Amino acid sequence: xxxxxxxxxxxxxxxxxxGAAAQDKPVRLAMLGxxxxxxxxxxxLPRAPRVRLTAVSExxxxxxxxxxxxxxxxGARIYASAEELLAKEEFDIAxxxxxxxxxxxxxxxxxxxxxxxIAEKPLALTLGDLxxxxxxxxxxxRKLTSLLKMRTDPWFLAIRRCVERGELGEVVQxxxxxxxxxxxxxxWRTQAESFGGTLPWIGIDLIDLMRWxxxxxxxxxxxxxxxxxxxxxxxxxxxxxxxxxxDNGGMATLRIDYLRTPGAPTHGDDRLRVAGTxxxxxxxxxxGVTLQRRGQAPVQVKELPEERSLFLEFLAHxxxxxxxxxxxxxxxxxxxxLKAWESGKGGGLKPVRx
Amino acid sequence: xxxxxxxxxxxxxxxxxxGAAAQDKPVRLAMLGxxxxxxxxxxxLPRAPRVRLTAVSExxxxxxxxxxxxxxxxGARIYASAEELLAKEEFDIAxxxxxxxxxxxxxxxxxxxxxxxIAEKPLALTLGDLxxxxxxxxxxxRKLTSLLKMRTDPWFLAIRRCVERGELGEVVQxxxxxxxxxxxxxxWRTQAESFGGTLPWIGIDLIDLMRWxxxxxxxxxxxxxxxxxxxxxxxxxxxxxxxxxxDNGGMATLRIDYLRTPGAPTHGDDRLRVAGTxxxxxxxxxxGVTLQRRGQAPVQVKELPEERSLFLEFLAHxxxxxxxxxxxxxxxxxxxxLKAWESGKGGGLKPVRx
Numbered sequence: 001x002x003x004x005x006x007x008x009x010x011x012x013x014x015x016x017x018x019g020a021a022a023q024d025k026p027v028r029l030a031m032l033g034x035x036x037x038x039x040x041x042x043x044x045l046p047r048a049p050r051v052r053l054t055a056v057s058e059x060x061x062x063x064x065x066x067x068x069x070x071x072x073x074x075g076a077r078i079y080a081s082a083e084e085l086l087a088k089e090e091f092d093i094a095x096x097x098x099x100x101x102x103x104x105x106x107x108x109x110x111x112x113x114x115x116x117x118i119a120e121k122p123l124a125l126t127l128g129d130l131x132x133x134x135x136x137x138x139x140x141x142r143k144l145t146s147l148l149k150m151r152t153d154p155w156f157l158a159i160r161r162c163v164e165r166g167e168l169g170e171v172v173q174x175x176x177x178x179x180x181x182x183x184x185x186x187x188w189r190t191q192a193e194s195f196g197g198t199l200p201w202i203g204i205d206l207i208d209l210m211r212w213x214x215x216x217x218x219x220x221x222x223x224x225x226x227x228x229x230x231x232x233x234x235x236x237x238x239x240x241x242x243x244x245x246x247d248n249g250g251m252a253t254l255r256i257d258y259l260r261t262p263g264a265p266t267h268g269d270d271r272l273r274v275a276g277t278x279x280x281x282x283x284x285x286x287x288g289v290t291l292q293r294r295g296q297a298p299v300q301v302k303e304l305p306e307e308r309s310l311f312l313e314f315l316a317h318x319x320x321x322x323x324x325x326x327x328x329x330x331x332x333x334x335x336x337x338l339k340a341w342e343s344g345k346g347g348g349l350k351p352v353r354x
Numbered sequence: 355x356x357x358x359x360x361x362x363x364x365x366x367x368x369x370x371x372x373g374a375a376a377q378d379k380p381v382r383l384a385m386l387g388x389x390x391x392x393x394x395x396x397x398x399l400p401r402a403p404r405v406r407l408t409a410v411s412e413x414x415x416x417x418x419x420x421x422x423x424x425x426x427x428x429g430a431r432i433y434a435s436a437e438e439l440l441a442k443e444e445f446d447i448a449x450x451x452x453x454x455x456x457x458x459x460x461x462x463x464x465x466x467x468x469x470x471x472i473a474e475k476p477l478a479l480t481l482g483d484l485x486x487x488x489x490x491x492x493x494x495x496r497k498l499t500s501l502l503k504m505r506t507d508p509w510f511l512a513i514r515r516c517v518e519r520g521e522l523g524e525v526v527q528x529x530x531x532x533x534x535x536x537x538x539x540x541x542w543r544t545q546a547e548s549f550g551g552t553l554p555w556i557g558i559d560l561i562d563l564m565r566w567x568x569x570x571x572x573x574x575x576x577x578x579x580x581x582x583x584x585x586x587x588x589x590x591x592x593x594x595x596x597x598x599x600x601d602n603g604g605m606a607t608l609r610i611d612y613l614r615t616p617g618a619p620t621h622g623d624d625r626l627r628v629a630g631t632x633x634x635x636x637x638x639x640x641x642g643v644t645l646q647r648r649g650q651a652p653v654q655v656k657e658l659p660e661e662r663s664l665f666l667e668f669l670a671h672x673x674x675x676x677x678x679x680x681x682x683x684x685x686x687x688x689x690x691x692l693k694a695w696e697s698g699k700g701g702g703l704k705p706v707r708x
Contacts, residue, residue, distance in 0.1 A: 172582045173593045173611050179634070222576050222597060222703050224605040228526045229631035239527040239629070241605040243576060243597040245703060251578040251595040253607045257527050259629045261646040275593070275613045277583035280533070286640045292615040349576050349599060351703035 033098025099194035104129035116143035154304035169278025185232040204337035220245040223344030387452025396426040453548035458483035470497035508658035523632025539586040558691035574599040577698030
């Protein structure tokens with residue numbers, strides 16, 4: 001990971017995407033699938049005036065029926081499958097927002113046509129599919145990124161900035177949590193084929209976030225994962241915990257649950273804590289971002305970095321700017337998530353080298 | 355663990371220890387060592403009017419020099435070693451507050467004389483010493499407990515009460531944290547022989563707390579532990595994380611660090627989170643005890659149970675009451691802490707069955 005690279009801000013990315021040199025050329029965007037976080041794309045469109053959403057596919061009829069009421073999709077042609085869209089449309093950029101199981105296949109089809117892809121996370125559910133995507137990027141120069149949206153959040157950007165400035169010294173211990181409300185029966189995330197697993201679906205966010213904020217690499221993992229109660233969510237693990245060894249002998253813990261109660265004020269309860277030899281930076285909803293530094297009184301960090309937009313930064317990347325997520329880093333986070341998931345299958349503790 | 359046994363309250367324990375039946379017989383207390391948490395004993399003496407602190411030993415001259423200024427020790431004979439005290443004194447109860455390395459030996463010497471022992475934690479640094487202590491209790495009926503003082507804290511008593519009342523359903527995920535300020539150079543806790551390790555010294559508090567509040571048993575563990583930076587603290591691991599498998603397929607994470615900065619408002623930042631199929635109970639300093647229950651809005655728990663005193667409850671146990679910490683449970687927590695510590699030696703992830 002290049003911990004010193006300055007994050008592209010919304011403003012600079014938007015400037016590039018609407019730059020004078022190519023201002024007159026519209027950029028045709030196709031959205032293949034509309035589940036997960038399509039809002040990351042649709043919400044950024046007003047700030048990307050050259051981009052036109054020209055085509056959308058959605059294979060679930062119930063979801064497709066709602067698309068016509070979405071004003072952000074006005075004027076886009078709607079298809080019942082990604083295959084049909086790919087056969088009939090020409091476009092310049094693909095947003096791949098289909099289910100986890102179908103994602104790698106559609107992303108590959110786009111990349112092989114030479115079309116840059118911004119995809120939901122995880123990029124793939126198998127190491128083989130991940131290798132195929134990587135080959136397109138590394139051997140054929142295709143452009144790809146993934147909606148690891150925790151990287152765009154001011155809370156976590158602030159913690160990364162503490163590490164970059166050296167305010168925590170050498171990072172020794174990292175920990176992160178996601179606690180979510182369980183999905184309803186019938187949701188695409190309750191079917192094994194379309195969902196995959198809890199660790200690749202939301203665990204990758206935390207794995208990537210812990211690596212990216214700390215600047216440390218993970219070298220070994222053991223995971224425990226299970227579903228207890230909640231028969232309606234089928235094969236979804238409602239509790240996951242992983243222990244990672246860091247490259248400097250430190251350690252990271254990840255915990256995920258789908259046990260947040262329906263009456264809780266938000267869908268999720270995300271947390272991050274990064275502890276080093278000179279200080280500790282942490283985010284929780286109750287405290288905001290706090291920073292303890294040796295020789296100083298603990299403080300709440302009130303000046304937060306500007307929120308990023310992976311979509312706008314990806315547009316700038318397509319036009320020659322840096323990748324919003326450095327490629328080795330992007331593929332590595334997916335690889336670790338898939339290996340951490342694998343290590344948790346079977347019930348007992350089975351450490352895996354990373 | 356007997357999750358339904360009602361905790362003895364301070365009031366009821368004090369009543370037994372000063373009960374009419376034995377009111378005229380003084381109880382001679384010897385304190386062997388004065389490090390760790392002797393305040394748990396000394397602070398309770400005003401509520402145990404029959405108990406007289408008659409003898410104290412402390413083998414560190416610098417600490418011994420300060421004892422004469424401690425009003426709670428007024429009238430007690432002071433010895434420079436536990437051996438000398440044991441050779442010269444007759445007493446009825448022993449408080450063993452010496453260093454971790456010497457603890458099991460002195461505790462055994464007392465138990466073999468038929469004297470009940472309330473000892474600091476951990477009871478032993480090896481499984482062999484633990485087995486010797488256990489044999490005294492189980493084969494010879496000796497009485498023993500340990501200062502696992504997190505069990506006495508109203509915050510954690512409140513969380514245990516949530517589990518006992520069924521408010522969380524089946525517990526699926528447990529996690530606990532201790533973050534401490536590092537000790538100074540020269541402290542007894544910076545010498546391997548007297549300290550042992552971070553996991554047996556403070557990890558046992560969290561292991562016992564997680565088992566005791568959740569009512570679940572641990573069946574497997576992997577630990578990572580290390581010291582990074584902080585040369586002055588010698589062999590002390592300043593970062594530890596363990597992943598435990600629960601008997602129902604759930605999981606627990608423990609994290610400990612000695613990275614809390616000197617300017618932080620308290621020495622420690624203790625936390626506990628217990629998540630189940632019907633709700634989540636949690637303590638942090640920032641939030642107090644919070645409780646989410648299915649079908650209800652989340653609340654802060656304001657009515658907390660009364661604080662307990664392990665010393666007063668142990669006095670009542672000596673006079674025929676129940677043990678303050680049930681024996682199988684007490685020995686099991688020490689066993690798990692020692693095995694979790696062992697599993698972390700060598701650097702890599704080495705799962706151990708519990």
